[in-house]
Amino acid sequence: MSKKIALVTGITGQDGAYLADLLLSKGYEVHGIKRRSSLFNTERIDHIYHDPHDEDQRFVLHYGDLSDSTNLIRIIQQVQPDEIYNLGAMSHVKVSFDTPEYTANADGIGTLRLLEAVRLLNLVKKTKIYQASTSELYGLVQAVPQSETTPFYPRSPYAVAKLYAYWITVNYREAYNMFACNGILFNHESPLRGETFVTRKITRAVAKISMNLQSKLYLGNLDAQRDWGHAKDYVEAMYLILQQETPEDFVIATGVTTTVREFVRLAFAEVGIEITFKGKGENEKGYVSGSTNPDFLLPVGSEVVSVDSKYFRPTEVDLLIGDPTKSNEKLGWKPKYDLKALVKEMVAADVELFQREKLLKDSGYQIKNQFE
Numbered sequence: 001m002s003k004k005i006a007l008v009t010g011i012t013g014q015d016g017a018y019l020a021d022l023l024l025s026k027g028y029e030v031h032g033i034k035r036r037s038s039l040f041n042t043e044r045i046d047h048i049y050h051d052p053h054d055e056d057q058r059f060v061l062h063y064g065d066l067s068d069s070t071n072l073i074r075i076i077q078q079v080q081p082d083e084i085y086n087l088g089a090m091s092h093v094k095v096s097f098d099t100p101e102y103t104a105n106a107d108g109i110g111t112l113r114l115l116e117a118v119r120l121l122n123l124v125k126k127t128k129i130y131q132a133s134t135s136e137l138y139g140l141v142q143a144v145p146q147s148e149t150t151p152f153y154p155r156s157p158y159a160v161a162k163l164y165a166y167w168i169t170v171n172y173r174e175a176y177n178m179f180a181c182n183g184i185l186f187n188h189e190s191p192l193r194g195e196t197f198v199t200r201k202i203t204r205a206v207a208k209i210s211m212n213l214q215s216k217l218y219l220g221n222l223d224a225q226r227d228w229g230h231a232k233d234y235v236e237a238m239y240l241i242l243q244q245e246t247p248e249d250f251v252i253a254t255g256v257t258t259t260v261r262e263f264v265r266l267a268f269a270e271v272g273i274e275i276t277f278k279g280k281g282e283n284e285k286g287y288v289s290g291s292t293n294p295d296f297l298l299p300v301g302s303e304v305v306s307v308d309s310k311y312f313r314p315t316e317v318d319l320l321i322g323d324p325t326k327s328n329e330k331l332g333w334k335p336k337y338d339l340k341a342l343v344k345e346m347v348a349a350d351v352e353l354f355q356r357e358k359l360l361k362d363s364g365y366q367i368k369n370q371f372e
């Protein structure tokens with residue numbers, strides 16, 4: 001049998017990088033769409049990228065954008081993919097309140113453009129489509145745990161755009177018999193997670209604070225509860241969804257929920273720092289209440305976490321907890337990582353990252369500060 005061909009939008013993102021690794025390990029030829037940017041933006045996939053002059057290319061990048069129909073049509077016509085994974089999106093919920101129109105275009109209409117391209121090119125029978133849907137669709141809590149049948153109530157321009165993408169995927173499946181599926185994925189994280197999402201923001205700050213490179217971490221809503229898994233487990237589910245006999249939608253989640261506050265506590269514990277929280281809402285703070293870290297200089301009682309209301313969202317999603325029964329039973333999917341293992345891996349990766357920076361600083365080099 002000839003090798004399968006996959007096309008991945010959002011290949012330069014967290015999930016794109018893990019999915020490309022997975023598909024290559026399964027013998028696929030992988031094509032990815034990357035955006036032109038003024039700086040290199042392929043850091044997450046550089047380890048699999050080969051000199052384009054080499055022969056036998058199994059990993060190919062194309063310039064493109066989900067806002068450009070003709071570009072998508074041309075790439076799909078050229079690649080003739082067996083599977084398309086639509087992971088490209090403006091994926092930051094808070095930023096979507098600042099860029100609602102762009103978010104609707106890329107995340108909502110972008111999905112329509114891909115579906116239409118497959119239809120126009122007469123690839124409906126050949127090409128299967130995975131749509132990166134999200135637990136943000138549930139938004140304002142209607143019922144928990146959230147499953148494939150829980151009603152949606154989106155709470156951000158991002159979630160509303162993704163709601164359109166969800167339904168247009170269902171509609172093309174029903175109207176044109178397309179093999180098009182939604183994976184309703186709950187939050188998933190990793191050392192490759194974007195630096196402004198809360199888990200990575202926390203693990204980076206914890207690493208820096210433990211090395212005396214930063215003194216404080218500012219966060220928004222500490223009460224928010226999320227069902228956090230590992231991206232490596234979640235891309236396996238994406239693949240499995242497209243290998244089923246019939247196209248269906250699946251919730252992918254761990255079934256365990258945790259507050260942002262508890263994530264902070266677990267992350268500090270990884271570097272031997274104990275944190276206690278005092279106060280409420282905007283006045284809540286986290287203090288050092290103990291330390292077994294011999295290199296940590298701040299004394300017990302130091303304030304290392306503070307709430308800044310600038311990180312609050314105009315409308316928040318308070319509680320997400322997924323019911324993965326269908327994916328457990330039909331896909332045979334079960335996550336390998338639990339939250340503790342996830343936090344451990346993320347903190348260890350950021351400690352390693354900042355050890356390099358500390359070395360430079362200790363040698364007299366100026367290091368750049370990046371805050372969010």
Ligand code: NDP
Binds near residue numbers: 009037065086088090
């Ligand atoms: P990232 O933000 O890490 O990656 C998003 C990717 O989309 C990047 O490659 C980005 O390119 C690309 N992109 C952004 N805008 C466009 C555009 N207009 N045209 C083409 N590509 C674009 O997200 P994740 O990897 O975390 O998530 C993957 C997908 O899954 C997203 O659609 C997200 O909304 C969804 N999702 C994510 C969850 C999570 O917890 N991670 C949970 C549920 C759904 P560039 O690198 O140039 O910015």
Ligand code: GDR
Binds near residue numbers: 091198
């Ligand atoms: P989310 O992820 O909005 O769930 O979307 P994010 O990590 O941004 O926020 C999770 C929760 O933490 C609270 N929070 C903060 N968030 C950020 N980013 N920065 C802070 O300082 C901060 N303080 C508290 C937030 O209010 C929120 O409640 C992610 C994205 O990957 C989406 O693309 C995806 O669809 C969903 O997960 C499932």
